[in-house]
Amino acid sequence: MSNDRTFSELNERKDMAIQTRSKEEVVQEYRIQSIQEAAMRVIARKGMSAATMKEIADEAGIAKGTIYLYFHDRDDLVEKTFERAISQLHDSLAVAIEAETTFEGRLRSIIRTKLGYFDQNREFFRLYSSLRFPEGSAQQQRRHRRNCGPQYQEHVDRLTRILTDAMDQGEIGRADPARLAVFLIEGINAIVIQRVTEEAPPPQEDDVEMITSTVMHGLAL
Amino acid sequence: MSNDRTFSELNERKDMAIQTRSKEEVVQEYRIQSIQEAAMRVIARKGMSAATMKEIADEAGIAKGTIYLYFHDRDDLVEKTFERAISQLHDSLAVAIEAETTFEGRLRSIIRTKLGYFDQNREFFRLYSSLRFPEGSAQQQRRHRRNCGPQYQEHVDRLTRILTDAMDQGEIGRADPARLAVFLIEGINAIVIQRVTEEAPPPQEDDVEMITSTVMHGLAL
Amino acid sequence: MSNDRTFSELNERKDMAIQTRSKEEVVQEYRIQSIQEAAMRVIARKGMSAATMKEIADEAGIAKGTIYLYFHDRDDLVEKTFERAISQLHDSLAVAIEAETTFEGRLRSIIRTKLGYFDQNREFFRLYSSLRFPEGSAQQQRRHRRNCGPQYQEHVDRLTRILTDAMDQGEIGRADPARLAVFLIEGINAIVIQRVTEEAPPPQEDDVEMITSTVMHGLAL
Amino acid sequence: MSNDRTFSELNERKDMAIQTRSKEEVVQEYRIQSIQEAAMRVIARKGMSAATMKEIADEAGIAKGTIYLYFHDRDDLVEKTFERAISQLHDSLAVAIEAETTFEGRLRSIIRTKLGYFDQNREFFRLYSSLRFPEGSAQQQRRHRRNCGPQYQEHVDRLTRILTDAMDQGEIGRADPARLAVFLIEGINAIVIQRVTEEAPPPQEDDVEMITSTVMHGLAL
């Protein structure tokens, strides 16, 4: 029990003096990454509960036991993997939003980024969707929510802020912005999923345009 | 081999002369129902993969072995439970839609029905959401999609038809109705889920109104 | 526990005054018989361990629970069934032997009876063979040996006596008659089994003749 | 899926360069052997159907799960164990037969080998006997016959050839050699079993002599 701290935990101390990352640390970082990426692929294929350590290890091309050098246990791996997965997408979204100034531009940019992200990474949507519906024991679910909830919430908050700004600017009408945000996010996700499950999805821009236009101007003539 | 069929299967012969359901059949039907309802609650709590036969049996207040008198195996139980669960909601939706004549009325009715259904049946949304993201082995996923996909698809199709009608009637503008349907369904689901996870959700009508108005007239001023 | 004695046990008191077998007793006797016959067929098909109460009940056309009215438990049924099964064959053998006076005649008669019995009752050989090799827990095996061993032993003893007589009469040479008996019985059984597994076994008399001649005169020229 | 194969299967590649069996392979081979030997002992004690994985594991001094590292499932273990068991005996028999030139010598050698084998390996006869009477579901029985039948058949065939040769050489009289082979094999087995069940069997050579003499010269004076 004495040396029970994993590399992963050791590595969380990122405030070390610059330039002191030794070769070992780089290797560790690399291992952590490749294990998480393998886990992402397997979870995407099978779902969170059905993904086994063996399959993840095989996918990563390492031995089962090795995973335990970098992650405390299965829950730890899954949890950190989820965190990483959302971070990636949300970072892209943050960049996309920054680049735009109008609400419509930002909305279009968000839609385009999501569609693009999942078009390139078809299996990942499954993992993404399970963020909202954690499986397993009550404890696992609580842990999951505690760890991944914030990420999702941050995403919702960002869109909420964008909506509030737009309302303040008089770009769009007033409504509960948090609720609107959730509605938009999941509506967009639905299209993402639709595209992912289609053999030959229509051009990305068609979907971007349809959603943007519906959201901006409504269906009524 | 001959009587290896479960009651559940035997009971599928619904074409019997009216009024001839013997007491045994009623009891069987009741057992099947209570097992499925227990399964719904457990799946809702834990997710499809993490729900165990033991927990389902305990939830139903019966012995493990009893489940096997009514369902062939775990997959059979889960599958039939899902089918039942969706049927319930979709039947309510069909009724709600029938009662309205305008597009806006129907949309409002759909939203209201869903929100009401899940407000009363909070745990079930989890089960509903896993309809689109089946977990487990590739085979289980295929089976699940084959059995539950049609139900979801029917739901999508119904809304697609409503949208097409409305476009034909000139009530709303033209767009790909199938895509629009998916977008709306999942956007609405998102609000459902939001409400389910909230301690004190706002009045149902507020959400109904917000969604209807956004979808009909858009956000732009 | 008070009325734990089964009919089967009650029925073992066969020394009742003649003519007092009430109708109920006849029915009981009939039930016992038909259950045992069903058990014989199932054990013959599946082997002793793999034969289930359900399958036996189905084969007998009654409910599982009914078996327990006539037999204490599974072991009791199997045991009594075995006893009955051997009795049938051994009774036929006794009759066949009685009818002959020379050793060669008796030997021929034994072989012919066995071949005939199993030709008509193909599946039963399997049950017969498991008499010598009881399966299951040590206790079951002990019980089985205690109950069925005597029957087999009686069979061996009878042939031993026949051999001893023949040796005394100077019909055949001297050798350990008990060992010889076992050798002959199983050699004959082997041909029985051979025939049972053949699509189109040769005429019964050919096998009878071959065995008789080999045993009487040996293979050497 | 790729490495779902058990070691046992992997090890079937016996065509490796000589002397390259690594230590791991030796260890694996050893494990496979000791599991199979444990299985042989348990099956010998309890019979094929009644032998449980737990008891086999305990007998081998390992954990239940370990068996599954070397054998796919219960059927696989039982099947491979049977194959191994018969191979051992039949190899000894082949050697014993080779060493002799006359029919009587070969016959004596076969009898002596069998008696010796089972005298040393008392429990195994039970396993051997179940070769001819596989238990369990129809499928298991079919599988068993497919896998073990050939071994038994080979044994019968070998003796059939020996008999045919002897007939051709004029050593013994003419008769259906295949039938004779079966008769002799099972007659000999019977003595084997007799010895196994006796507290103090007579000297081996007495039984060898009795059988040889009976078979060669018959019982008649």
Add this chain to the structure above:
DNA sequence: CATGAATGAGAATTCATTCAT
């Protein structure tokens, strides 16, 4: 008496986790 639904102990199998090499 007969039934067969219900039970739960027990068997097979899986897989997260540990630990000797």
Add this chain to the structure above:
DNA sequence: AATGAATGAATTCTCATTCAT
């Protein structure tokens, strides 16, 4: 550090036995 064989708790499923109807 890395490995992967070994473990055993947990899970699914079976079936002998009981008991209310």
